[in-house]
Amino acid sequence: xxxxxxxxxxxxxxxxxxxGTTSKxxxxxxxxxxxxxxxxxYNPEDYTVVLPWEEYHNVQLINIPSRTKIFKxxxxxxxxxxxxxxxxxxxxxxxEIYVAFLLKILNPKIKxxxxxxxxxNRNKAIVILSKAILPYFDKIIFxxxxxxxxxxxxxxxxxxxxxxxxxxxxxxxxxxxxxDNVCKIVSVAGLNIMKNVFMYAExxxxxxxxxxxxxxxxxxxxxxxxELQCLIDKYEISEHxxxxxxxxxxxxxxxxxxxxxxxADKEGFGIVVAEAMSTGLPVIVANKGGVQELVNHMHDGIxxxxxxxxxxxxxxxxxxxxxxxxxxxxxxxxxxxxxxYTPEIFAKNLDNVYDSLLGKNI
Numbered sequence: 001x002x003x004x005x006x007x008x009x010x011x012x013x014x015x016x017x018x019x020g021t022t023s024k025x026x027x028x029x030x031x032x033x034x035x036x037x038x039x040x041x042y043n044p045e046d047y048t049v050v051l052p053w054e055e056y057h058n059v060q061l062i063n064i065p066s067r068t069k070i071f072k073x074x075x076x077x078x079x080x081x082x083x084x085x086x087x088x089x090x091x092x093x094x095x096e097i098y099v100a101f102l103l104k105i106l107n108p109k110i111k112x113x114x115x116x117x118x119x120x121n122r123n124k125a126i127v128i129l130s131k132a133i134l135p136y137f138d139k140i141i142f143x144x145x146x147x148x149x150x151x152x153x154x155x156x157x158x159x160x161x162x163x164x165x166x167x168x169x170x171x172x173x174x175x176x177x178x179x180d181n182v183c184k185i186v187s188v189a190g191l192n193i194m195k196n197v198f199m200y201a202e203x204x205x206x207x208x209x210x211x212x213x214x215x216x217x218x219x220x221x222x223x224x225x226x227e228l229q230c231l232i233d234k235y236e237i238s239e240h241x242x243x244x245x246x247x248x249x250x251x252x253x254x255x256x257x258x259x260x261x262x263x264a265d266k267e268g269f270g271i272v273v274a275e276a277m278s279t280g281l282p283v284i285v286a287n288k289g290g291v292q293e294l295v296n297h298m299h300d301g302i303x304x305x306x307x308x309x310x311x312x313x314x315x316x317x318x319x320x321x322x323x324x325x326x327x328x329x330x331x332x333x334x335x336x337x338x339x340x341y342t343p344e345i346f347a348k349n350l351d352n353v354y355d356s357l358l359g360k361n362i
Contacts, residue, residue, distance in 0.1 A: 006087030006358055008032075009077065011096035012040040013067070015049050018246070020271045021092055021117045023169040024346070029056045031347035034354060037084065039064050039077055067095045074102045081107055087358050092117060094126070101133045111138040111357040117166075118143075118268040119150045119194075119289075130154040138357055144290035147268040162353070167346035168274040170251070174334050175280055177258055183214040183320045186257030186281070188250050188272040189264060191222030191243075196286065198224075199263040201231040202309035203316070204241040212317055214240060216261075219253050221246040254279045259319055265289050265306040274341035277301075282329040284315045294341070298325075300332035 010025065015038070017023040029036060039062040042049055053061055062080060064073045080086065081103065090113040091100040100112040114137050122130070134140065135157045142148040143166040148155075155161060189195045200218055207214050218241065225243060232241050244253070250272075254260075260276035260283045270291035276283050277300070285291040286306035295301035302315045319326050339345075 006085045007035040007037055008088040008090060008354060009037045009039060009081065009086050011089065011091045011093070011099055012038060013093045013095070015040050015042045015053055015061070017052070017169075018248075020169065024167055024271060024343070025092065026053065027169050027343040028167060028347040028350070029059055031344045032058070032351055034058070034088075034351065035060070035084075037062055037080060037086065039073075039080075041066050070098060070102070073099055074106070077103060078106050081110065087111060088113065088354050090115065094120065094122075097130070097133060097137075101136060104136060113137065113139040113141060113353070113357075115141040116143065116147050116151050116155075116268075119147060119266060122154075127154055131157070134158050139353060141353070143269045144293050146290035146293065150268075164346070164349045164353075165340055166269040166271055166274070167343045168278050168337065168341050169271055169343075170275065170278075174278070175255070177280065177330070179320065179323070179326075180258065181213060183212070183316065184256060184258045185214055185216040185261055185316065186219070186253050186259070186276070187216070187261050187263075188219045188253065188275070189262065190220050191218075191224045191228060193224065194264060194266040195220075195222075196263045196265040196288075196306055197222075197228050198231060199307070199309060199312070200241060201228060201235055201237065203261070203263070203312045204232070204237040205235040206309045206313040207316065208235070208237050208240060210313065210317070212313070212320075214316070216241045217244050217253055217257070218242065219244045219247050219250045254281060257281055259284065259316055261312065261316070262286065262291055263304075263306060263312070264291055267291055270294060273301075274337055277333040277337035277341070280330045280334050282319055282326055283333060284312065284319070294336075296336075299329075300336045301329055 035058050037060050088111050089100045091097050092115045104112045131154050140158045140161040142163045191197050232238050260281040262273050262285045265286050265288035267289045273294050283301040285295050287303050288306040292303050297303045304311045304315050
């Protein structure tokens with residue numbers, strides 16, 4: 001008779017799925033064989049946030065105080081660990097590692113995991129604390145080689161480390177696309193320093209100067225939006241480059257687009273690139289950061305110099321004019337998504353980690 005799987009406790013900052021990590025976690029819950037307790041600070045009366053999580057039969061939410069009240073959080077979760085059959089505590093964000101570490105002290109038999117989901121600059125105090133605490137974690141997970149290398153200084157003494165590819169947050173049905181008279185370019189990204197956002201305007205300027213027929217929809221918002229808009233206005237390309245703002249559901253943009261571009265140069269992975277692949281959109285990504293790891297150049301996408309707008313324009317025009325290349329990258333990109341970046345695959349990889357730590361063969 002197979003052993004009943006022990007439960008897993010996820011430590012999250014919030015239940016808000018506007019962020020890629022939280023949204024990804026939610027998308028994988030249908031595929032894990034474990035019961036998952038999710039600890040986060042949220043308003044239980046905000047049903048628009050709570051109800052989507054409660055739809056999963058294997059999920060139980062735990063409302064915890066704000067992260068500044070760490071000892072109250074630990075006290076509450078310690079009771080849950082002892083009451084429920086919890087064998088794993090999985091921290092996905094930086095602040096939660098302290099909670100996981102204290103829970104390990106109180107419950108030495110549990111296994112604790114830290115997932116590094118993105119690249120965040122740290123001050124000296126955080127580096128010192130991380131170096132002291134992380135070696136006590138039973139598993140360290142990175143979403144890309146780029147993220148692994150970024151955190152190599154604080155994880156040097158950690159013994160059990162692994163890169164597990166991230167997953168798309170959702171799947172939009174693959175469809176074949178016919179070329180229009182105007183090339184519809186799509187990008188989904190927060191307008192912040194990690195995304196190399198001014199390249200959108202630079203690329204747009206080059207395409208306009210070459211009299212290329214295009215419209216570029218940039219879906220997302222952030223602190224650099226006004227500066228980007230000013231640059232768009234300066235280059236007189238506002239008829240071509242549109243800042244659409246944040247959209248709760250960006251699927252219509254994937255579905256109506258013809259080419260997807262992602263110039264981010266400091267991103268840990270690039271979930272939106274995997275989402276674009278899932279729709280059959282050919283992708284062009286930067287040769288910096290973690291996004292380049294998703295693409296095999298000229299097989300399932302194109303890798304362009306992060307800071308060379310001429311090279312991006314060349315790639316866009318080539319894809320638009322070369323139907324055979326377009327179909328090849330579209331089909332291969334979808335196949336890459338199906339074989340590596342689905343929520344089901346990500347959930348299975350996590351389950352394998354949990355099984356290994358718990359000594360299970362389920």
